[in-house]
Amino acid sequence: MNDLKKSVQFMKGIGPKRAKYLEKIGIISIEDVLYAFPREYEDRSKMKNIIDVKNDEQITIKGYVCGNVEEKSIRKGLKIYKVPVKDRTAMTYAVFYNSPFIKKVLKKGERIYLHGKVKRGFGQIQILHPNYEVIEGKEETMINGIVPIYSLTHGLIQKDIQNLSNHVLELYEKTIEEYLPYDTIKRNRLCHIQYALHNIHYPSSVKSLKIAKFRLVFEELLILQTGLWLIKNKFNHNKEGVVFNKTPKVNELIHSLPFQLTNAQSKVLKEIEENMESKKVMNRLVQGDVGSGKTIIALIALYKAYLNGYQGVLMAPTEILAEQHLYAAKELLEPLGVKVELLSGSIKKKKKEEILRSLENGEIHIVIGTHALIQESVYFHKLGLVITDEQHRFGVRQRRTLSSKGVNPDVLVMTATPIPRTLALILYGDLDVSIIDELPPGRKKIKTYCVDEKKRSKIYNFAKREIELGRQVYIVAPLVEESENIEAKSAQELYEELKVTYLKDFTIGLLHGKMKGYEKDEIMNQFKEGKIQALVSTTVIEVGVNVPNASIMIIENSERFGLAQLHQLRGRVGRGEYQSYCVLVNYGKNPLSKERMKIMEETNNGFIIAEKDLELRGPGEFFGTRQHGLPELKIANLFKHMKILKQVQNEAKVLMNEDKTLALEKNLMLKNRIMDQFDKSIEQISL
Ligand code: ADP
Ligand code: MG
Numbered sequence: 001m002n003d004l005k006k007s008v009q010f011m012k013g014i015g016p017k018r019a020k021y022l023e024k025i026g027i028i029s030i031e032d033v034l035y036a037f038p039r040e041y042e043d044r045s046k047m048k049n050i051i052d053v054k055n056d057e058q059i060t061i062k063g064y065v066c067g068n069v070e071e072k073s074i075r076k077g078l079k080i081y082k083v084p085v086k087d088r089t090a091m092t093y094a095v096f097y098n099s100p101f102i103k104k105v106l107k108k109g110e111r112i113y114l115h116g117k118v119k120r121g122f123g124q125i126q127i128l129h130p131n132y133e134v135i136e137g138k139e140e141t142m143i144n145g146i147v148p149i150y151s152l153t154h155g156l157i158q159k160d161i162q163n164l165s166n167h168v169l170e171l172y173e174k175t176i177e178e179y180l181p182y183d184t185i186k187r188n189r190l191c192h193i194q195y196a197l198h199n200i201h202y203p204s205s206v207k208s209l210k211i212a213k214f215r216l217v218f219e220e221l222l223i224l225q226t227g228l229w230l231i232k233n234k235f236n237h238n239k240e241g242v243v244f245n246k247t248p249k250v251n252e253l254i255h256s257l258p259f260q261l262t263n264a265q266s267k268v269l270k271e272i273e274e275n276m277e278s279k280k281v282m283n284r285l286v287q288g289d290v291g292s293g294k295t296i297i298a299l300i301a302l303y304k305a306y307l308n309g310y311q312g313v314l315m316a317p318t319e320i321l322a323e324q325h326l327y328a329a330k331e332l333l334e335p336l337g338v339k340v341e342l343l344s345g346s347i348k349k350k351k352k353e354e355i356l357r358s359l360e361n362g363e364i365h366i367v368i369g370t371h372a373l374i375q376e377s378v379y380f381h382k383l384g385l386v387i388t389d390e391q392h393r394f395g396v397r398q399r400r401t402l403s404s405k406g407v408n409p410d411v412l413v414m415t416a417t418p419i420p421r422t423l424a425l426i427l428y429g430d431l432d433v434s435i436i437d438e439l440p441p442g443r444k445k446i447k448t449y450c451v452d453e454k455k456r457s458k459i460y461n462f463a464k465r466e467i468e469l470g471r472q473v474y475i476v477a478p479l480v481e482e483s484e485n486i487e488a489k490s491a492q493e494l495y496e497e498l499k500v501t502y503l504k505d506f507t508i509g510l511l512h513g514k515m516k517g518y519e520k521d522e523i524m525n526q527f528k529e530g531k532i533q534a535l536v537s538t539t540v541i542e543v544g545v546n547v548p549n550a551s552i553m554i555i556e557n558s559e560r561f562g563l564a565q566l567h568q569l570r571g572r573v574g575r576g577e578y579q580s581y582c583v584l585v586n587y588g589k590n591p592l593s594k595e596r597m598k599i600m601e602e603t604n605n606g607f608i609i610a611e612k613d614l615e616l617r618g619p620g621e622f623f624g625t626r627q628h629g630l631p632e633l634k635i636a637n638l639f640k641h642m643k644i645l646k647q648v649q650n651e652a653k654v655l656m657n658e659d660k661t662l663a664l665e666k667n668l669m670l671k672n673r674i675m676d677q678f679d680k681s682i683e684q685i686s687l
Helices: 016-024 030-035 137-143 158-175 182-187 193-201 206-232 248-256 263-277 294-307 319-336 349-360 396-403 421-427 453-468 484-500 517-528 563-570 591-602 606-623 642-658 665-677 680-684
Strands: 040-043 058-065 070-075 078-086 091-097 111-121 124-134 146-149 283-288 311-315 340-343 366-369 383-389 410-415 432-436 447-452 472-476 508-511 534-537 550-556 581-586
Touching: 030 158, 091 111, 124 158, 146 158, 158 193, 182 642, 182 665, 193 206, 206 421, 206 642, 206 665, 248 294, 248 319, 263 283, 263 294, 263 410, 263 432, 283 294, 294 311, 294 319, 294 383, 294 410, 311 319, 319 340, 319 366, 319 517, 340 349, 383 396, 396 410, 447 453, 447 591, 453 472, 453 550, 453 581, 484 508, 484 534, 508 517, 550 563, 563 581, 563 591, 563 606, 581 591, 591 606
Parallel strands: 091 124, 283 410, 283 432, 311 366, 311 383, 340 366, 383 410, 447 581, 472 534, 472 550, 508 534, 550 581
Antiparallel strands: 040 146, 058 078, 058 111, 070 078, 078 091, 111 124
């Protein structure tokens, strides 16, 4: 076995207990140590005297703990620990939150380094949550120059990982083989992997750190990009597809609509029509914020397919949504002679068989449905256009299965989750992207407020008044990641609470993912008809649901949701003529959650929100990459490294134009690396 793949326990000083701690930060093998990059560096050549430090400055000081740690309870759940530290010139406090172990580590008399941000005020100098290092005798020599600072977990201190990475480099550095193709290295002026790994941990200068970083960022993005393209066979779909003809009937339909298409809608429709009229198979992603009017675009495209004698299919992730599309399609297209049907899991066997038969013999022109559409038993007579709505819920494989039911049908993917430009570039490198960046006129901006729990009664009183005015209210229960069962329970509890408190005078409904399809539909229909005035729900209402009379959305524990998700939820209101409100009830204490909620207050633009979400939480959180099987980005940042990403994409194109499956000898090491990094469940990656 390659030595680098061995357990980190083979390293001197690492026993089972340490190994367990290390595992918590993702270090299992010796190689993992090399790829556990420092989260930051301290330049200790620039040490300061305490007396000279300025407010808000990042500094390193050297001193000793001159007293006992003071422990204070600020409020429930928040304790601070103040460590008094002195040097020759003055005194400062190192301040930590909820870190009881600090009392054991920073004992009176210890000599230490502190590195962090300075707060001056009230006659004190404080350094908030600093990095610290206890100076032990002669080890002080290591301190000079640029020192790596690693992410820690309970049970580990900086020294542990610093020593470990140092040892691993000493022992194994020379055995690390280069895995990027020689040409790639040359074309992009990358440093060798040995140099990169050495200097990312122990840079000999600021410049060598930069060189090392560039290489590692480049490599990480290259692996992600080539990997994705490998999976998706990017270079495989210049297939010939259906050619749909222009017909005046499409324009007649557009003119008969009760509204005028927005400029953005017209532009996107034109892009779609051009694709449909060309010989090449269409692969287009339509991104448009909630309410931007994607459905009508899909229906027009389906109509065009019908006019050309082809069948079309529209797949949605939930029954509720599929039914909503069905109504819209029937209303618009049936008077024009188009036969539209629904195919979903809850349809009775007999009826289903009938539908399957008419699909196969071509009597049904357009079928709308859920996952039920991709079952083996579904055959089409002549499928020409495949549309999936809210695609991020479907995997590549599902999309492909659906397409394979026709002969190279055109494919349209619609999403209301605005995907940041950078991510779209990576993920949809193979799709053309259309953006509907304009809402239909006359929409009122949804007013968004973030409040803490103390304002809860005020909020619900406000909701009561709106209901009395005839409006309806959504209340979203806290998101529970671990289990749909617990989530259903939390919605249930909230429902029980509201029924006997704030909303006791109104009809109130409950909707969650554990309910049967028909139960959900019934509740949703009652809400649509106004029979239910307040609807308590989990995120099942996230996608697409349209009830114009609903004017308030209250989201409990909003800090648990992703911003993009909050934005989706918020899009359920503001669909009618009424001024609408979104209230985020935030129980989160940390500044980051406040900052995130503030973004929601400030903008209604889904693209800005998505970018911010990506920036604040990283792409992993954003896409749930791990659950999608994508490799984790350890050093690359899709925000900061946009320029490098472009360079990477050029390189990936060059590589794969020559060798589209990376099967050539010279590319094999890279390919192995890709296989290694991507999860086994790669086939199901949802893109
Ligand atoms: P989404 O993009 O979120 O799927 P929908 O397609 O559900 O949005 O459209 C939201 C609402 O806006 C629907 O009631 C639809 O009929 C209406 N709508 C769509 N386009 C226009 C337009 N150009 N002018 C006015 N209303 C429109
Ligand atoms: Mg929609």
